[in-house]
Amino acid sequence: MLENVFTTIFAVSITTGIVILALVLLSSRLNRSFAAKWKYWVWLLLAVRLLIPFYFTFPGAPVQVSVPDTAISPVFSPRAPAIPDVTPAASDLPVQSAARFMNLWELFSIIWLAGVVLFLVVQFAGYRRCRHEALRWSRAVKDKRLSAALDQLCAEMDTGEKITLLISQKVSGPMIIGFFKGYLLLPHENYEDNELVHILRHELVHLKRRDIWYKLLILFTTALHWFNPAVHLMLREANKDLELACDDESIKNLPFDARKEYSDTIIHCMRKRHSKRTALSTYFYGGEQAMRERFVNILSHQKKRAGKVAGAVVLLGVLLMGGMVACDTLNTPQIDLADYDLLYEQYLHLPFWSSITSETWDDANDIPPDYFVNYYAYYWYDNHYQGGPLNFPPKELESYIQEYFDVSAEHIRTADQYDGEEDVYICLGLGGGGSAKVVGAEQNGKRLILDYEVYSPEDNATVLRIGKLTAEMSGNGYKYVANETQDTEAMRAFYVEAKPDLNDLENLTQRYLYPILFSWATQLSWTDPQQIDADRLVDMYGYDRVWNANIPESAMVFENDTPYYYVSADILEAHIADYFDVSADHLRTAGQYDLEKNEYAFNMSGGGFAYDPHVLRAEYDDATMLLTLYIDDGYPGGESKEEVSMLIIQLYENGGFTYVGNIYSGGD
Amino acid sequence: MEEKITRLYDSELDIMLIVWDAGQPVSSTYILERLKGKRRWALATLMTVLSRLCAKGYLACEKQGRYNLYHAVLAEDKYKAFEGKSVLEKLYGNSFQKLVASLYNGKAINEDDLSGLQEFLDNLKKEG
Numbered sequence: 001m002l003e004n005v006f007t008t009i010f011a012v013s014i015t016t017g018i019v020i021l022a023l024v025l026l027s028s029r030l031n032r033s034f035a036a037k038w039k040y041w042v043w044l045l046l047a048v049r050l051l052i053p054f055y056f057t058f059p060g061a062p063v064q065v066s067v068p069d070t071a072i073s074p075v076f077s078p079r080a081p082a083i084p085d086v087t088p089a090a091s092d093l094p095v096q097s098a099a100r101f102m103n104l105w106e107l108f109s110i111i112w113l114a115g116v117v118l119f120l121v122v123q124f125a126g127y128r129r130c131r132h133e134a135l136r137w138s139r140a141v142k143d144k145r146l147s148a149a150l151d152q153l154c155a156e157m158d159t160g161e162k163i164t165l166l167i168s169q170k171v172s173g174p175m176i177i178g179f180f181k182g183y184l185l186l187p188h189e190n191y192e193d194n195e196l197v198h199i200l201r202h203e204l205v206h207l208k209r210r211d212i213w214y215k216l217l218i219l220f221t222t223a224l225h226w227f228n229p230a231v232h233l234m235l236r237e238a239n240k241d242l243e244l245a246c247d248d249e250s251i252k253n254l255p256f257d258a259r260k261e262y263s264d265t266i267i268h269c270m271r272k273r274h275s276k277r278t279a280l281s282t283y284f285y286g287g288e289q290a291m292r293e294r295f296v297n298i299l300s301h302q303k304k305r306a307g308k309v310a311g312a313v314v315l316l317g318v319l320l321m322g323g324m325v326a327c328d329t330l331n332t333p334q335i336d337l338a339d340y341d342l343l344y345e346q347y348l349h350l351p352f353w354s355s356i357t358s359e360t361w362d363d364a365n366d367i368p369p370d371y372f373v374n375y376y377a378y379y380w381y382d383n384h385y386q387g388g389p390l391n392f393p394p395k396e397l398e399s400y401i402q403e404y405f406d407v408s409a410e411h412i413r414t415a416d417q418y419d420g421e422e423d424v425y426i427c428l429g430l431g432g433g434g435s436a437k438v439v440g441a442e443q444n445g446k447r448l449i450l451d452y453e454v455y456s457p458e459d460n461a462t463v464l465r466i467g468k469l470t471a472e473m474s475g476n477g478y479k480y481v482a483n484e485t486q487d488t489e490a491m492r493a494f495y496v497e498a499k500p501d502l503n504d505l506e507n508l509t510q511r512y513l514y515p516i517l518f519s520w521a522t523q524l525s526w527t528d529p530q531q532i533d534a535d536r537l538v539d540m541y542g543y544d545r546v547w548n549a550n551i552p553e554s555a556m557v558f559e560n561d562t563p564y565y566y567v568s569a570d571i572l573e574a575h576i577a578d579y580f581d582v583s584a585d586h587l588r589t590a591g592q593y594d595l596e597k598n599e600y601a602f603n604m605s606g607g608g609f610a611y612d613p614h615v616l617r618a619e620y621d622d623a624t625m626l627l628t629l630y631i632d633d634g635y636p637g638g639e640s641k642e643e644v645s646m647l648i649i650q651l652y653e654n655g656g657f658t659y660v661g662n663i664y665s666g667g668d
Numbered sequence: 669m670e671e672k673i674t675r676l677y678d679s680e681l682d683i684m685l686i687v688w689d690a691g692q693p694v695s696s697t698y699i700l701e702r703l704k705g706k707r708r709w710a711l712a713t714l715m716t717v718l719s720r721l722c723a724k725g726y727l728a729c730e731k732q733g734r735y736n737l738y739h740a741v742l743a744e745d746k747y748k749a750f751e752g753k754s755v756l757e758k759l760y761g762n763s764f765q766k767l768v769a770s771l772y773n774g775k776a777i778n779e780d781d782l783s784g785l786q787e788f789l790d791n792l793k794k795e796g
Contacts, residue, residue: 126763136678139685140705147705166706175770199771206769219766239766246769263789266772271782287773288781292788299792 004477006109008053009224016050017230024233036244036297043238044214047221050231112227119223131177134185138168143189146196150184153200159208173269174199176206179213188272198265202250209249211242240290244297251298263295335448335473340438347471348452351480352436353378357452357467362482364405369415372401377427390427394418397425404479435460446473447481456490464491500625502618509615512627512649515579516659518543522613522629522645527661529580534590537582538600541572546602556604563604569593572600579659613644624660625649631666642666673742673750674724679717682707684726688744693730693737 023042030039141147150165163182171185184203191199206212218238225231251259336342351357354375361367376397377390398409412418417425440451447470454465467485471478500508516522519540521532529537546565556563573584587593592600613629620626626648630641644666651657676684686702687694700714718738721727726742765773 123763123766127767130764136681137685138706139682139689140702142689142702164705173771175768177768202771203769211769212767215767215769235766243772260789263792267782267786267789270772271786287778288785291772291785295785295789295792299789 002113003105003109005053006112007105009112010108012050012053013225013228013231016046017225017228020046020230020234024237027237031293031297035248036241037248039241040214040238040245043218043234043241046234047218047238050221050225051217115226116223119226120220123219123223134168134170134177135166135183137170138166138183138185141165141167141186141189145193146186146189146191149193149196150200153197153204157201157204157208159204161207163204163207174203176203176212179216182207182212194261195265195268198250198262199269202246202262205246205249209246211246214242215239240293244294247294247298256299259298263298266294335441335443337441337443340441343438343441343450344436344452347448347450347478348436348438348469350375350378351469351483352452352454356480357436357454357469357483357485358465360467360484360486364407364480365411367405367407369412370417372405372407372412373397373415373417373425373427375404376400376425392425392427394423394425403477406479406481434464447471448473448478462490463488500618502620505615505618508618508627512625512657513613513615513629513647515544516540516647517611517613520611521659522647522662523611523664523666525645525662525664529582529659530586532580532582534587535592537576537580537587538572538590538592540579541567541575541600542602545575547604551604564601565604566594566597566599566601569598569600578656581658581660616641616643620651623651625651625657673747675751676726676747679707680721680726683714683717683721684740684742684744684747687727687738687740693732693739695735695737697735699738 023039023046027039147165150163154163161182163176163184165184165186167187167189168185169187171187174184174186176182176184184200184207186199218235222231222235247262251262254262348357354371354377356367356371356375358371359367373392376392379400380390380392394409394413398412401407401412402409413420415425417427419426434454434457436452436454438450438452442449450469450471452467452469453463454467456462456464465485465487467483469480470482472481500511502508513522519532519536521529521536521540524532526532546567551565553563556565558564569584569588573587576582576587588595590600592602594601611631613631616628616630618625618627626646628643629645629647630643632641644664646663646665647659648661648663649657650660682703683699686699690698690702696711696714696718699718700709700711703709703714718727718729722729722738726740727738728741730737730739
């Protein structure tokens with residue numbers, strides 16, 4: 001977060017800094033033909049621009065500034081070769097380790113922030129102290145002439161604001177201080193009448209134009225950009241132009257003699273002050289030159305163009321320039337497109353392991369939410385893991401994900417791993433197989449496009465999937481914006497090979513027979529699962545997940561001393577749908593279904609099962625597998641195997657299957 | 669006034685500044701009047717502060733007819749030297765200048781340059 005603010009500020013600082021330098025270089029030339037006023041506004045505009053941490057540039061900006069790119073890639077710690085399954089306890093939140101990864105930009109941004117704070121503290125502490133000192137040593141004016149002159153000028157100039165006139169020995173010259181309650185401070189009150197008018201008018205012009213606020217804004221801008229000399233230059237120039245503009249306004253329409261008098265007043269005030277001061281005072285360099293410019297401006301007050309049109313033209317130019325100077329590094333970071341290993345580490349590793357590259361998408365909200373949780377879990381595992389469960393506070397996980405994906409927190413929270421009650425993400429384990437490599441990389445403006453291959457976990461060489469992952473660079477970060485992937489021929493073959501070994505009857509029995517066994521559906525003939533009694537299908541879930549699952553008594557509901565266990569309709573129906581293409585409506589005709597609760601009830605005192613067929617042989621044709629089933633004829637030592645039925649199973653490429661029919665030939 | 673000088677409160681300094689500026693013994697009414705542009709005090713408040721200043725020995729009170737007249741015992745220069753200019757103030761002078769609207773920058777120019785500047789200004793006149 002801080003880093004992003006800083007990199008944006010930095011980019012804005014560099015581009016605007018160039019505009020400032022150009023303007024300062026042209027300054028003396030521009031001063032000849034235009035009133036100082038327009039530059040006063042240009043500085044204000046630039047200051048406002050510097051304060052907005054939003055970086056824009058025209059595409060293909062002609063001026064490119066290269067900033068040395070200082071290894072801004074996050075440092076990944078070497079990964080553990082094997083990733084264990086971690087079983088967490090929900091209440092046991094891990095202590096987030098302090099081993100956060102640090103990069104140079106992060107360090108710079110901390111230094112920057114410290115600098116800003118220091119700058120502001122010094123400036124405002126100094127201001128408050130001096131203000132207090134000046135007011136402490138002040139007294140009301142004695143000479144009624146002064147207050148009368150002030151009142152008259154206030155009315156004349158329509159300043160509106162009320163200002164208190166005080167005499168303070170502690171000020172070096174006439175000045176206005178105070179943001180909300182204004183004070184006009186004079187070092188003494190022995191002024192000639194004409195001097196007094198010049199001085200007061202000058203100060204009231206400051207007041208009317210709210211120059212103190214202007215100065216505050218410029219100073220605040222300098223605080224944010226303290227590292228940029230150009231901005232300090234702007235501070236100096238802006239204060240100078242502010243004085244020139246104030247002079248212009250003060251002597252507007254005055255004849256030459258009056259303007260000379262005005263200049264003499266300024267120099268007289270300075271001289272008078274000096275006679276009282278000790279030699280210890282320090283003076284800043286270039287002060288005399290600035291004063292000379294000021295006097296030239298006052299006396300050579302020929303009709304300068306107010307510069308409304310010219311000002312507008314220059315403003316436009318300034319804006320255009322700001323947009324045309326692109327900051328190279330921040331815009332398009334230098335990425336070594338040849339170092340595939342580094343590219344993998346930085347850009348592909350996490351998306352690959354978290355399965356985010358397993359789908360084609362161009363909107364991160366289309367990615368299954370579980371993958372994001374995995375993404376963070378792998379990141380955290382790689383960088384911070386020190387044992388303990390992988391539980392994550394939602395804010396932390398979501399804000400990390402949102403650094404890399406434009407995805408809503410709501411979407412991530414639909415993940416199975418999100419526990420809404422505890423408000424925590426619980427990652428039950430990490431695992432996975434295969435490997436991936438970057439095989440090509442190109443950069444298209446801000447976009448980095450990586451070609452990658454995914455290899456079989458068996459040999460880590462056979463390409464199962466290929467894809468293109470696109471990330472978009474911004475500041476020093478990046479976001480994944482799209483992924484395209486497709487299976488290779490080898491992957492399709494891999495699926496086919498994944499078909500069961502027809503000779504391994506034990507495996508076939510366990511994998512394909514046991515799930516359906518408990519539905520009793522192998523003991524009748526059917527070609528559409530809707531023909532199977534719903535009660536039996538529901539019982540299949542009972543055998544699989546309820547009766548053998550050691551469910552504690554506390555989870556049961558007793559009705560007339562009979563214990564029942566209730567299962568939500570969604571869960572049960574989804575489970576059955578994994579095996580049968582059967583509608584929920586059909587399942588709900590089952591006796592176990594409780595319409596009021598929308599749950600299925602299992603009688604926990606029931607159970608028991610005796611029918612025990614085995615697979616005699618298996619064969620398949622394309623994606624359909626036929627299992628011939630038998631039961632022992634019951635005679636001890638007998639070898640007769642009674643064929644009882646043919647079970648028809650539809651196989652899918654991903655390894656899944658459904659039961660599509662059964663032909664029963666056994667006895668009743 | 670050989671006693672140790674202590675730092676004056678803001679309210680006390682306000683009164684001392686008026687007494688010093690007057691250059692002669694003044695009445696409490698005079699002080700109250702002169703304070704008006706900065707503070708609006710009731711006479712009772714003023715009398716409290718005045719008596720405190722007298723007790724500290726910074727002011728002396730003399731009865732003249734119906735009035736009490738006050739004059740400074742503590743000299744202005746002496747007190748100024750005591751308060752002096754803190755290091756901080758020197759350090760902070762520049763930041764102050766950045767947030768006030770002044771006729772000129774108090775630190776703009778030194779004595780030598782000032783004469784040069786006057787000359788420059790006068791020449792401008794001739795050319796103008």
